[in-house]
Amino acid sequence: MAKEEAKKVLKEYISKAEGSASEWKKTVAFRQENKSWLKKSAKIAIKINRSLRAQKMTQKDLADLLKVSPQMVNKILKGSENLTLETIVKIEDKLNIELISILKSNEVIVAMPSKGFVMATSNTISKIYSSGSEILYKEDVYLVTELEEFYA
Amino acid sequence: MRIRAIFEILKDRLFSTQYESEKSHVLDILVDNWFNVQYLEAFFEQNKADLDSLAKLYNEEITVEDAIELTIDLADELFQELYEEDGNNLKELFHALDDNEQRIYDFQKAKAKGSYKKSWLRIYAVHFDDAYVVTGGTIKLHFKMQDRIHTNEELKKLTSMKDALKLNEVDELFVYKS
Numbered sequence: 001m002a003k004e005e006a007k008k009v010l011k012e013y014i015s016k017a018e019g020s021a022s023e024w025k026k027t028v029a030f031r032q033e034n035k036s037w038l039k040k041s042a043k044i045a046i047k048i049n050r051s052l053r054a055q056k057m058t059q060k061d062l063a064d065l066l067k068v069s070p071q072m073v074n075k076i077l078k079g080s081e082n083l084t085l086e087t088i089v090k091i092e093d094k095l096n097i098e099l100i101s102i103l104k105s106n107e108v109i110v111a112m113p114s115k116g117f118v119m120a121t122s123n124t125i126s127k128i129y130s131s132g133s134e135i136l137y138k139e140d141v142y143l144v145t146e147l148e149e150f151y152a
Numbered sequence: 153m154r155i156r157a158i159f160e161i162l163k164d165r166l167f168s169t170q171y172e173s174e175k176s177h178v179l180d181i182l183v184d185n186w187f188n189v190q191y192l193e194a195f196f197e198q199n200k201a202d203l204d205s206l207a208k209l210y211n212e213e214i215t216v217e218d219a220i221e222l223t224i225d226l227a228d229e230l231f232q233e234l235y236e237e238d239g240n241n242l243k244e245l246f247h248a249l250d251d252n253e254q255r256i257y258d259f260q261k262a263k264a265k266g267s268y269k270k271s272w273l274r275i276y277a278v279h280f281d282d283a284y285v286v287t288g289g290t291i292k293l294h295f296k297m298q299d300r301i302h303t304n305e306e307l308k309k310l311t312s313m314k315d316a317l318k319l320n321e322v323d324e325l326f327v328y329k330s
Contacts, residue, residue: 003258003281006317010167010285013158017170017177021159024183028231031187035228042224045189046217053197079189079224 037082044088044099045079051095052077065094153309155316158285162239167285169313182275182289186227192220195291202293202300210270223291226273230266234275242284246277249310259318261310276306278313287313 031038052062063073066087075081076091088099103109154172161168161179168177176184185191196203196216207214214222233245248254249261258280265271274292277284287309290302297303 002318006259006280009317010158010283013155013169014160014167016157017159018157019176021161021168021177023176024179024231025235027183027187028235031228032232039224042189042221046193046220049190049193050217053193074190077190078187080187 038080041081041083042079044083045077045081047097047099048091048095049077051097055095057095062091062094066090155312161286165239165242165283166234167283169285169287169309178286178288179275183227183231186273186291187224189220189224192223196220199291199293199300206272206293223273226266226268226271229268230264230271230273230275233266234264242282246279246284249276259314261314274306276310278310278317280317285313285317 048062052058059073059077060070063070066073076083076087091097092099155169156172156174157170157177159168159170159177159179160166168179170177174181193216196219200216203214203216203219233241245264245266246262247264248256249263253260256279260279262277262279262284264275264277265273272291272293273289275286275289277286279285288306290306292303294300294303297307
């Protein structure tokens with residue numbers, strides 16, 4: 001009985017629904033098809049959002065600096081915009097941050113727990129490793145060893 | 153907050169609530185928020201103490217940046233599960249809100265969090281018959297729902313929906329105060 005009553009309630013509320021029920025499905029399908037660049041777009045957006053917070057800047061400040069509409073900046077900050085290199089470089093210049101970098105063939109990225117990532121050449125890593133530097137954690141030592149073998 | 157309408161997402165099985173103050177129904181809003189870096193950055197910054205406590209509990213370092221990326225990955229996975237199976241996996245996806253409840257019963261408060269064990273995403277629903285009526289969702293970084301405003305709101309929404317479905321009084325009663 002209670003279930004029949006509940007179904008009536010549902011029916012009543014469903015009759016009040018206006019618009020599409022499946023916008024979320026479109027987004028999910030779009031994300032599935034475009035996962036690779038959306039992930040990078042999100043990473044870039046994270047860095048921009050963090051930089052704005054650190055520099056106590058608003059969305060409007062960035063829009064003014066870039067000479068674009070606040071709506072455009074909003075899309076960038078959401079992390080779902082397919083950014084051009086021109087826009088990326090413009091943001092890098094205005095915020096004084098690096099958003100993308102291309103490694104040279106003799107460069108690698110080494111993870112440093114608690115400190116993000118550092119970029120280093122194999123020689124630098126060898127030097128850090130042999131100096132017994134305190135900045136290296138146990139996990140890094142394994143990584144560096146592997147890299148030395150790789151570059152041997 | 154008053155229920156404005158309920159959208160039928162999958163015939164007779166999955167429904168999503170729209171509240172009067174909102175332009176869309178809950179699933180649309182969750183998809184918008186959980187893939188929105190700006191929203192997530194503000195959320196984790198605002199709930200940094202809870203994020204730090206959780207990281208300590210897991211003995212890991214979780215920065216705001218990590219938390220945002222993880223949330224997007226978790227949301228991708230959770231919504232994909234909801235989308236791909238066309239509702240055939242709802243019983244596996246949703247569990248009783250109270251972890252101590254083993255039995256499934258009508259008008260039970262339920263939650264879905266995806267297959268990743270440590271997921272902090274929650275979609276909340278009231279379950280009856282074979283149907284799940286989604287009432288909301290949030291990022292839950294702490295133990296008890298009553299302990300934070302945003303999770304307590306979700307608890308109130310669940311109770312409101314449960315009452316609404318059981319009482320069959322559409323116009324007046326299904327309001328919770330936020």
